[in-house]
Amino acid sequence: MNALIAVIIGAVTVYLAYAHYARRIDRNVIQSDPKRATPATLYMDGVDFMPTNRNILFGYHFKSIAAAGPIVGAIVAATLWGWLPALVWLVLGVSFMGWASDYSAIVLSVRNEGNSLSAVAHRLVSPRTRTVLFLFIFFYLLLIAGAFVGIMAQVMDGQPKTPLGIILLVAMGLLLGQMLYRWKMGLLGATVITVGITFLGILLGPLPAIEGTFKGFNESLNTMTGGAPIVTYFDPTLAGFKGAEAKIMPSLLFWAIAICLFCYAGSVLPIWRMAQPVVYVGFWITAMAMVLGLLGAAVGTFVKPEVAQFQIPAFKGWNPQLGPAGIMPLWPMLFVTIACGAISGWHALFGSVGTARQIENEADMLPVGAGSMFTEFLLGLLALLAVSVGAKGAPVGAFANGLGGFISVWGVPVQYAVSLAFAAFIVIVLVVTQLIFRVMRVTLTEWLGEVIPPCRNQHVASFISVALAILLVLTGTWIYLWQLFGAANQLMAALSLLLVTVWLASVGKDWLYAGLPMIFMYLTTVASILVTAYNLYFNVYQPNLVAGRVIPVVGSGLMVLVAILLVVAALFVAVDGWRAFVRYLRRPAPAPGPAPARG
C-alpha cells in the first residue's frame, strides 16, 4: 500500500458519496428549493443573519470545523488497530453519516427559522433535551481540554525543536491583533510580517543552538526536584500497552502550565486581542503544512517512493491484546477514536448556529455543509497517511515523521520538514484549545453563575476550567481521555441526527438516511463509554488506589463519573426522542412559527 492509492481512494469516495448519494438525498428527500426564502434573507440583520456567497461560506465553514480532531483521532486509531480499519471507517463514516449529520443540521436550522439545535429540540422533542445538550457541552469541553493540553505538553517537553515556533506564534498573534485593530494596518501586509516571522521561528527550531537551549532549560527544571518526578501513576497504556509507571517531571508540568496560562489569557482577553489573531496566524502555518503534505503524498509515490510506503501493519486484530490496558474492541472503540474525520457532533452544533444563518439559497446547503465535511475527511485521510508512512516514534512522532516526509518531497530538508510538521500539529491543537477554555468559561458562568455568584467572574470561571483540565492531565491515561472525548462528541452527533430524524418524521419525509446512522452512532457511543469506564475503573482507578496515589485516583474517578453521567444523559435523550418520534409518525407537527422573541 502506498500513499497514492490512499489518495485515489479518498478522491473516489468523495465523488461517489457526494454525487450519487448526498445529491440524491438533497433532491428527493430534503427537496431543497432555490426559490424558497432562507432565514438569512428573511431575517437579515447584517451580522448573524447575513446572506453570504456559497464559496465564501464553504471556506468559512470548513475552517470552522476542521483542525485537531480529524488529525489526532486518525493517529491514535492507526496505532491501535492498524491503518486498514481506520481507512475503512473514515470512508464509510463520511459517506453515510458524516456528511448527513453536518448537512442535515444546517437544513434543520434553515427550515426552522434559523433556530439552533437546542431551540429545535426544545420545540420538537422536550424541554429536557435542551438541558441534556448543556450537559454534553460542558463535559465535552472538559474532556477535550484535558486531552489537548496533555498531548501538547508531551510534545513541547519531548521535542525541544518545537517551542521556539510556538512562542513566536503567540507573540505574532498578539502583534497581529495590535496591527489590525489598533494600528489599522492592511491585512495582507500584517499577514506577511507575522506569518513570515512565525514560519522563520519554526524553521530555526531544529538548529542545534536553539534545540540545545530548550533541552538545557527542561533539564534544569528537572534538576529542581533532583530528577524526581512530581507525580507518579500507573498508566496501562504505556510501554506498548504493557503498562508502566508514568512520571510527570517538572518540565512536563511547566509546559502544561505554560499552555494553560496562554489559554487562560486567550479566555479572558478580548477576542480580537489574542484568540482570533493567533487562530489566523496558526491557520496559515497549518494550511501550508497540510497543502504541501497532501500534494507531497500524491506525487511522493513517483518522486520519492520511500516516503510514500506504508510502514505500520494494516490490521492489528479485532481486539488487540493490551494486557493491563484492558479491552479495546474494534467495535465500538474505533468509531469514537476517529470522530471528526468521519462524523462529529460539534460540526452540527456550529453549523446550526453559525453557518445556517448565512445560507443565501437552499441550493447552497449541500455544497457548504456536505462539501466541508468531505474536505475534512481528506484532512483525516492525510493524518492517517502520515502516521502510516511515519512509523518511527510515538503516535504524534510518527505523524510528524510521515508528514515531514511528504513535505520533503518538495526539496525541504527532512529535519526542517519534520520540525514544520511537529509545529503544525501543536499549532492546530493549541489554537483550538484556547477557544475551548473560552467557551468553558462562558459555559460555567451560565451554569453556575446563579447558584455560585463568584463563577460569574471571568477569572474565577477560567481558573476553575484550567484547574480541572490540569487535573485530567496529571491523571495520565491519555488514550482513555481521548476516547471519552470522542464518545461525548459522537453522542452529540447521534443527538443531532436524532433531532433531524424526529423533524423529518414530523414533516412527513423519509427519515431513514438520518435515522439509521443515528441508531448506529447511538448504540456504538453508549457501548464505547461503558468500555472506557470499565477500563478506567479496573485498570487505572483501582491500581492507583491500591498504591495510595491521590491525584490519579481523583482524576480517573472524575473520568468514570463523567462516563456514567454521559450514559444517563444519553438514556434520557433516547426516551424523549423515541416518544417524540412515535408521536410525529402518528400525527405530523404543524409548521413552525416565527423565531421566538424575548418578551
Add this chain to the structure above:
Amino acid sequence: MFERGWKAFKQFLHGLAGYEFARHALEMRRELEAVFMVVTMGDLIGVPILPPVYSLRLLPYLVPEIAKWKRQMARRKEFWEKEEYDLRGV
C-alpha cells in the same frame, strides 16, 4: 470557465482567511451602533432625554438600521451563539 474557477477559489480563500475578521468588524460595529440607537431612542419615541442636537443629527443615518436592530435585539440567543464563543476546528 477558468475565470469563474479562479473567482470561486479567491472567494473560498477569503472565507478561509479574511471573512472571520470581516464578521468581527461587523460585530464590533453593531455593538457601537447599538449604543447610538439607545441614545437616540428618546427621540424615536418622542421623549427626548438627551441633548437632542447630537442625536437628531445622527437620526437620518440610524433610521434605515432600525429594522435590523430590532431583529438583533429581540431574538432569543443561546450563550454560545456569540461569535467570540464559536469553537472552531474540532
